[in-house]
Amino acid sequence: MDILSDLTPTGILRASINLGNPVLAQGTETNPSGVTVDIARELGTRLGVPVELLRFHAARESFEAVSRGSADICFLAIEPARAETIAFTAPYVVIEGVFVVAEGSCITSPTDVDQPGVRIGVNEGSAYDLFLSRTLTHAQLVRASDGVLAFTEHQLEATAGIRQPMEAFVASHRGLRLVEPRFMEIQQAVGTPRIRQVATISFLHTFVEELKADGFIANALYRSGQYDASVAPPAA
Numbered sequence: 001m002d003i004l005s006d007l008t009p010t011g012i013l014r015a016s017i018n019l020g021n022p023v024l025a026q027g028t029e030t031n032p033s034g035v036t037v038d039i040a041r042e043l044g045t046r047l048g049v050p051v052e053l054l055r056f057h058a059a060r061e062s063f064e065a066v067s068r069g070s071a072d073i074c075f076l077a078i079e080p081a082r083a084e085t086i087a088f089t090a091p092y093v094v095i096e097g098v099f100v101v102a103e104g105s106c107i108t109s110p111t112d113v114d115q116p117g118v119r120i121g122v123n124e125g126s127a128y129d130l131f132l133s134r135t136l137t138h139a140q141l142v143r144a145s146d147g148v149l150a151f152t153e154h155q156l157e158a159t160a161g162i163r164q165p166m167e168a169f170v171a172s173h174r175g176l177r178l179v180e181p182r183f184m185e186i187q188q189a190v191g192t193p194r195i196r197q198v199a200t201i202s203f204l205h206t207f208v209e210e211l212k213a214d215g216f217i218a219n220a221l222y223r224s225g226q227y228d229a230s231v232a233p234p235a236a
Contacts, residue, residue: 004047006200007192008072013051015040016062016071020123023095023164023229024075024188029055035093035220035229036075039190042216043073043207058145060125066193073204074191077127080134087194087201089208090235091187092217096163097128099179100148100170105157110183113158114139121151121159127186128160162186164228187232209235 007013017032017040019025027033032053044051054071056062065071067085078088099120101107113120116138122129124143132141139158144150148169151159161169163182170176190208192201211217217231 003197003200003203004049006197007203008047008049011049013040013044013047013049013073014054014071015043015051016054016056016065016074018056018059018062018075020057020059021162023162023226024093026224034224035217035226038216038220038223039075039092039208039211040073042211046207058123058125059127060123063125066191069193072192075188076191077186078189079127079130081130082191083194085194086191087196088189088191089201089205091189091232092208092212093188093221094230094232095186095188096182097131097160097184097186098163098166098182099158099160100151100166100176101158101179103175103177105177107158107179110179110181113179113183118158119154119156121147121149121154121156123147123161126161128162128184131184132160164226205235 017025017036019032024036025032025034032055041051054065059076062074063076063082066074076082099110099113107113114136118139119142120139121142121144129143142150142156148159170178190204192204212231221229
């Protein structure tokens with residue numbers, strides 16, 4: 001089986017797009033845009049196949065689509081729990097996970113968060129949910145479709161999320177602040193089912209490295225207004 005038929009068994013590149021991550025995807029369900037959309041379309045062009053953009057509103061939903069074979073590629077953060085079924089390239093973009101707390105909170109650093117009695121709102125199945133699930137000892141995660149909404153509705157001690165939307169959240173609500181520095185580095189990569197052939201996974205890895213090296217990723221981020229998102233360094 002060649003790379004084309006292995007990666008696109010239906011003859012169409014089915015790309016899972018997570019509209020819940022505003023750094024990677026913007027626009028609407030009918031007209032999505034952003035760096036992940038640009039990468040998917042560029043890959044389709046190189047393969048010579050049409051691209052179908054499957055839109056989801058959460059990383060968990062995007063992951064499930066690839067895991068069950070409904071999508072051929074996804075754009076998700078590298079996490080051990082996901083890597084059991086998804087083969088990832090090296091990251092193409094690196095973003096940050098941060099906490100938000102009430103202005104008067106005694107939490108002043110990420111290490112202060114992991115304390116008994118601290119409840120943290122997170123988007124269920126997100127990269128920071130998975131990361132905190134395996135690193136926290138004392139604090140409790142409150143999983144929801146919208147961790148920020150859970151934070152406000154249930155008056156939780158903290159919420160976690162991607163820096164850019166969390167900064168916007170703090171800016172639009174009085175009495176809140178970011179906890180600095182970041183608590184995690186989120187490495188966003190292209191993923192495909194682990195059942196793919198080694199040659200197919202290697203092809204995707206090389207493809208992503210080329211897009212980083214020739215400025216494609218940087219230009220896509222700039223066009224989508226994500227000026228403070230960082231292109232990942234070349235893979236070792």
